[in-house]
Amino acid sequence: MAERIEMNATRVVSELKNRLWILPALCMLTIIIGQLCAAKCAFIQGDILGIDLNIFGMLFYALLLVSLLVHGKFYPEDRLMKAIAAVASAGVGAELILIKFQVENNVYCPKCLISGFFFLVLFFLVVRHLKKWVIILLIAAGLLFTSFTFNGSVIPSYADESYPQFGSDKAQVRVVVYSDYFCPHCGKIDGPVNAILGRLKDRVSIRFVDVPLHPGSLEYAEVFLYAWFVSGNNLESAVRVRGLLFDAAARKTDQAGVIALLKSKGISVTADRERARSIFRGFYNEALKTDKVNATPAVVIMKGSERNKYVGGKEIHAALEKLSSP
Numbered sequence: 001m002a003e004r005i006e007m008n009a010t011r012v013v014s015e016l017k018n019r020l021w022i023l024p025a026l027c028m029l030t031i032i033i034g035q036l037c038a039a040k041c042a043f044i045q046g047d048i049l050g051i052d053l054n055i056f057g058m059l060f061y062a063l064l065l066v067s068l069l070v071h072g073k074f075y076p077e078d079r080l081m082k083a084i085a086a087v088a089s090a091g092v093g094a095e096l097i098l099i100k101f102q103v104e105n106n107v108y109c110p111k112c113l114i115s116g117f118f119f120l121v122l123f124f125l126v127v128r129h130l131k132k133w134v135i136i137l138l139i140a141a142g143l144l145f146t147s148f149t150f151n152g153s154v155i156p157s158y159a160d161e162s163y164p165q166f167g168s169d170k171a172q173v174r175v176v177v178y179s180d181y182f183c184p185h186c187g188k189i190d191g192p193v194n195a196i197l198g199r200l201k202d203r204v205s206i207r208f209v210d211v212p213l214h215p216g217s218l219e220y221a222e223v224f225l226y227a228w229f230v231s232g233n234n235l236e237s238a239v240r241v242r243g244l245l246f247d248a249a250a251r252k253t254d255q256a257g258v259i260a261l262l263k264s265k266g267i268s269v270t271a272d273r274e275r276a277r278s279i280f281r282g283f284y285n286e287a288l289k290t291d292k293v294n295a296t297p298a299v300v301i302m303k304g305s306e307r308n309k310y311v312g313g314k315e316i317h318a319a320l321e322k323l324s325s326p
Helices: 002-018 022-036 053-073 078-105 110-129 132-149 184-200 217-231 235-250 255-264 273-291 313-324
Strands: 043-048 150-155 173-179 204-210 298-303 306-311
Touching (some): 043 053, 173 273, 184 235, 204 273, 235 255, 298 313
Parallel strands (some): 173 204
Antiparallel strands (some): 298 306
């Protein structure tokens, strides 16, 4: 039995060596299928040198596919196979960075892992054409190159997941409030800002984005989402929860104490850390990146393609008051 399995495995490897082009073709097919089901599964979104990761992958695998076809049909020279092996070796370094990114974010992309598997099979079949020290250098080069050029984020795996959004769904004006519960200035303007937003709620779309700049901020931001999971997009409920969180932060209450505080005030919560952090990996991280927020408080007001950022209490108050005036 073992001998038969070994013979079958040897036959499969031999067939693959004669048809190596199948492997990059499978990689490309996996990416295409992955894009079609992107709304149903978690996946990496990002770019390398400003080129979308999926497009970059398709171009990379297309290069390997064409090179292998040329080698098999028109130019069966060892030098071409060495070049293919060199490209594959550098690609392994890039693949390791993408795997590292998934492990760090604890979200695994099916299309990335499947296409990566086919690619690694190809690598092991062609790598024999190069010396070991050359392979190591090329993998290291791929690691360094991708480390400095890859910019990625993770889209949540909740297909129908929405993000906290208050006010009018059909509004042409959007307001994004960036704050940190442990930021004294944020706590100071929270009341006045919420009062203006209350007047604007029928005319604008409102989102609160918590910026985890201080220790403990992320846990407080999670609690806000725990309450939102129950209350939904109700501005009054969100404002009440945020006020209690700012008060708790001033007393440096831990997360368990904050949850107990909310419950004591009759506010229901559903603790789901993975769901909450998926929101950070998705909308929140993208919003912070887009608006280049590195200090709080900040407010971004969007009207069509116009996007204006206001930082600090005075700027924010003036901008919102202007927005609320008839």
